[in-house]
Amino acid sequence: MAGRAAEPEVIWARPERTGRGPRPAYSRGDIAAAAVRIADADGIDAVSMRRVAAELGCGTMSLYNYVPRKEDLYELMVDAASAEYELPDAPSGDWRADMTGLARQTRAIMYRHPWLSRVMTTAYGFSPQALRYLEWCLGCLEPLDVDPGLKMQLIAMVNGTVMATVRNEQAIAERSRGLPWSEAEEQAVRGAYLMGQVSTGAYPHLAALLATSAGPVDAEEVFEQTIARLLDSFAPRGA
Structure with a gap:
């Protein structure tokens, strides 16, 4: 062919x-x-x-x-989009801060190019820009005292978490486009339905959780907390 x-x-x-x-x-x-x-x-x-x-x-x-x-x-x-990473000449020495900054950049790049989530694959991990990214990641993780294999897992999990987050956010946005009502109206209707189900007493654990809820979830805050907890899970105890 x-x-x-x-x-x-x-x-x-x-x-x-x-x-x-x-x-x-x-x-x-x-x-x-x-x-x-x-x-x-x-x-x-x-x-x-x-x-x-x-x-x-x-x-x-x-x-x-x-x-x-x-x-x-x-x-x-994918390689062209990966060229948009702004990588300093040298890591800062704070591996958490460096990896958090990379996660934010990945999210921003995926929003600039919404199609990336459709074609991104680990098979493209040997392109010039992918190797540049990986080399920089390993450099910023030098202060982290764990096995090299765990460092590769950390990089993969950060990338996977960002991609999953963005894909979900994009799917929600795509679903909302073209509907004759706003996302807020949609969530209000679904929220009312959820509270009605919880009030039946069939979901006591969920009811207890909702009773302590602080209100609407901020997507940016959730993203930051998710990345922070992921990075903390790789830090040696007491570090």
Whole structure:
């Protein structure tokens, strides 16, 4: 099939363009930027080799000389988005603060590019920007006195927590779009239903919990607390 590699390969191990001919007219950066613009404007489903080629002003088949598979195109896009991390020249020495800052950046990047949650995968963990990110994370975790394997788990769990949080927030926002009522009205109706169920006495533990509730949950505060508790769980006792 056209554009399908005969065996597994890594896009980063390939030359920028295969085949003979004049100097490549486009770089991988150009291709990734075009695909990201399309996804940001119209969603990931709008990204196709044909659409990207049209954005660049080249033929669809010629694009396969640069990017053999659509999966490779997604990897280029994820790498381009990952370039948005602002990483200082050196960690601060406070691993909790550094990892918290990275978690905030990940969340912000995913909001700038809502399609990321659809294509993000650990298979893309070897791209130039992914390796840059991982190297910086390991550097900021040097003061943490735990096994290297636990440090990798920490990085993975922070990323997974941020992605799950953003996906849930985006799903709620997507569901609310187009409805003839506001999110506040929706939550008020659901809250009233919940209180009605709890008042039956069938859920005593939930009733006790709600009786001590401080009111509406602040998403930003919950995010910060979640990351803080996750990081604390990796700290050696007494640290």
